[in-house]
């Protein structure tokens with residue numbers, strides 16, 4: 001099994017002060033376009049779709065979705081036609097993420113919020129399947145059993161790369177954390193940082209994704225105090241702190257997922273959560289394309305953040 005991403009040590013005065021070592025698993029560098037966990041999650045899904053001779057793929061996401069962006073590109077590479085069912089917000093239909101998705105050939109189907117809410121209901125999925133026979137349906141964010149197998153490989157790679165005590169990852173749908181739990185087999189502490197304001201449900205969602213054989217793993221937990229008010233919410237000060245951290249360590253993070261993990265890391269270290277000589281690995285889940293949507297909505301100043309590939313002309 002090839003190692004897809006490097007493990008990079010980083011230094012910061014706070015780490016030195018608390019005698020903590022931190023390394024970053026650079027999944028953001030797996031690929032120039034499909035970064036981070038979305039590639040891990042798509043890998044076996046697309047392989048499976050090909051193996052059953054699927055005519056195409058159907059998946060779901062919002063207008064700024066990293067998954068939609070990654071899935072569109074990956075399906076183009078695999079020559080698999082793909083339909084993206086997009087939670088419709090008319091004014092966002094030509095945004096950066098969707099412009100690229102269309103460019104790579106994804107057929108976009110906009111649905112209202114009410115319809116979008118049905119995305120994991122059996123009856124709705126059966127209807128979709130009848131409408132598009134021979135299509136393989138991948139859930140929102142790519143989170144299904146096949147995705148977990150891909151994410152679990154992070155742990156196989158780390159076994160060859162370094163010893164450590166705690167791995168930290170941002171948590172959205174929970175698929176990534178569930179994959180890490182399967183791959184780790186209770187060898188380390190796994191700490192998920194919730195980026196959504198959902199409190200207790202996330203643990204149940206992670207458990208629901210785990211196979212029965214891994215359902216009693218006890219080495220993981222989710223911290224719920226770092227979501228900053230909800231998904232994609234953050235203050236100007238949070239954004240500045242993330243930028244400042246990036247400048248010090250030389251790695252870019254964005255404020256929706258990986259940046260919230262950074263804010264959590266800093267607060268936890270300051271509060272004495274990790275004992276001296278603790279060895280931490282941060283999973284950089286990528287997702288920098290999501291910055292474009294923040295620029296478009298005036299939520300971040302592009303001059304202060306990394307430049308993104310220029311969007312295609314429609």
Ligand SMILES: *Cc1c(COP(=O)(O)O)cnc(C)c1O
Nearest residue numbers: 066172173174175176257285287
């Ligand atoms: C989707 C995503 C996550 C969350 O992954 P889940 O498997 O949904 O928990 C984290 N980071 C980035 C950059 C993402 O795009």
